[in-house]
Amino acid sequence: MYEVIETFIEKNHENFKYIAGKHTYPADGYKSTKKRVTELQGNKNKYKRPFLGEEIKASDKK
Structure with missing residues (x-):
């Protein structure tokens, strides 16, 4: 699973x-x-900005 850093649909x-x-x-x-x-x-999408951050490992999740 990945952190969502920018709201998107x-x-x-x-x-x-x-x-x-x-x-x-x-x-x-x-x-x-x-x-x-x-x-x-990445930023090679229609909006030219990232929406997801790094992968969240099971051991990192709180």
Whole structure:
């Protein structure tokens, strides 16, 4: 799972709204591909900014 650093609506998850600081990606019940994660972590998308931060390891989650 990944930290959401910028609020966005994920078109591939039935337009689920991921809110920065509130949600992790992907939300329960949804899956994602490494390619999609890379797109959302980078700035080579329509909005030219990253939406996801680093991967959160199970041991890091509070």
